[in-house]
Amino acid sequence: MDKSAYIMEASKCVRCGICKSFCPTYDVLRREGGSPRGRLSLVESRFGGEGGFKEAYVRHMKECTLCGACYSNCPNGVNVPELVLAARAEIVEKEGMTFPASFVLKNFLASEKLMPLALRFASKLQGLFFKGAGEECGLLSRFNLPVVGDGRLLPELSERFFLDRKHVKALSTEARREGKGGAAKVAFYAGCGINYFLPDIGEATIRLLKEGGADIIVPQGQVCCGMPAFSAGDRETAKSLAIKNIEAFEETGADFIVTSCATCGHGLKNVFRVLLSTEGPEIRSRVERFVSKVRDITELLTHELPYKGGVKEGNRNLVVTYHDPCHLRRYQGVSEQPRRLLAACGAGFKGLKHPCRCCGLGGGLSLENY
Ligand code: SF4
Ligand code: SF4
Structure with missing residues (x-):
């Protein structure tokens, strides 16, 4: 890793402290090491060759949600x-990962077969170990389980994963190689969240694409976007996942690659470029071609495949609000499109005071800091 560019970046800081009032972790932790200014001072010193950095340094880096509010x-x-991402990658490069993290990222997340298989099994057994959390969404453990602990809300695994559904398999690359002469050929990237936990979002996406007259392809060869590995500093795993995804989507010959997940969208549009930036010109031009096709669903429905659904029955009586995901608004600049779509379907809108306040899940923070 060439550290000089990062030291240069850190040297732009004049220590004014403005970023501290926007940082969600500083807001809770109230210590300099938990603030953007503190974190960058630590990275600057470590990358500059100062020694003596121990567990506290790693903790300060892991406690960042990567929300981007400071930037x-x-x-x-x-x-x-x-x-912070460079610091995490340097820690992994120099000191490796803990065994559980390395197992999950390298053997589980990176495997096209093992992860779906293990999660299918877990979905059948989750009722034995977890129960519904009543009024709240999610599951609570029935016993004090190792790693999970007590009182942690977990998302419920779907009974039938999105990519396993018959009508979704019928949209696979093989089944849809020939275009059907629709308004555009759109390939859908579901991502782990939608595939395993929130398949209704995938179903709604397919429905909206159909309404827009698209030829839809859902490649079965798609894998995790690699953001959990990238955020944890494991760039090697993230890079191998990026390549697998690019290959799976190139095969579709689609005009657009659409996602309904803000984090996946950031991964596909921005992080793939970073991960493959040191490859030769042929790979880099394939990355650029891939990236130029990626759209968040709200972008596609606002621009290339305008939403034609009109005002739905009963929507006029609804008042909705909207939370901007950090990965959508700050990293992709998408904030107007979802609001325009909400207006187009006739619902009343009431904005939040802080619409882009970090939800706390970014950067793997909640894994170790529930
Ligand atoms: S990083 Fe924070 S302390 Fe440094 S210049 Fe920016 S706002 Fe000021
Ligand atoms: S990215 Fe977010 S959590 Fe991390 S230092 Fe910046 S404001 Fe704080």
Whole structure:
């Protein structure tokens, strides 16, 4: 890793502290090491060759949600999340990962077969170990389980994963190689969240694409976008996943690659470029071609495949609000499109005071800091 570029980036900081008032982790932790300014000072010192960095350094880096609020509000444009990501990658490069993290990322997440198989099994057994959390969404453990602990809400695995559904398999690359002469050929990237936990979002996406007259393809060869590995500093795993996804989507010959997940969208549009930036010109041009086709569903339905659903029955009586995911608004610049779509379907809208306040799930923070 060439550390000089990161040291240069950190040197743009004038220590004004403005970023601290936007940082969700500083807001809770109230210590300098939990603030953007503190984190960048630590990275600057470590990358500059200072020694004596121990567990506290790793903790300060892991406690960042990578929300990007500091970067958006820094008068000097210091990219703190990029420095934190570089710090995490350097830790992994130098000191390796813990056995559970390495097992999950390298053997589980990176495997096209093992992860779906193990999660299918887990979906059948989840009722034995977990129960519904009543009023709240999600599951609570019935016993004090190792790793999970007590009182942690977990998302419920779907009984039937999105990519396993018969009508979704009928949209696979093989089944849809020939275009059907629709308005556009659109390949859908579901991602792990939609595939395993929230398949209704996948179903709604397919429905909207159909309404727009698209030829839809859902490649069965798609794998995790690699964001959990990238955020944890395991760039090797993230890179291998990026390549598998690019290959799976190139085969479709689609005009657009659409996702309904903000984090996957950021991965596909921005992180793949970073991961493959040191490859030769042929790979880099394939990455650029891939990236140029990626759209968040709200972008596609606002621009290339305009939403034609009109005002739905009963929507006029609804009042909705909208939370901007950090990965959509800050990393992809998509914020107007979802609001326009909400207006187009006739619902009343009431904005939030802080529409882009981090949900706390970013950067793997909640795994170790529930
Ligand atoms: S990162 Fe930016 S906002 Fe934060 S202390 Fe440095 S210059 Fe100020
Ligand atoms: S990315 Fe978010 S959590 Fe991390 S230092 Fe910046 S504001 Fe804080």
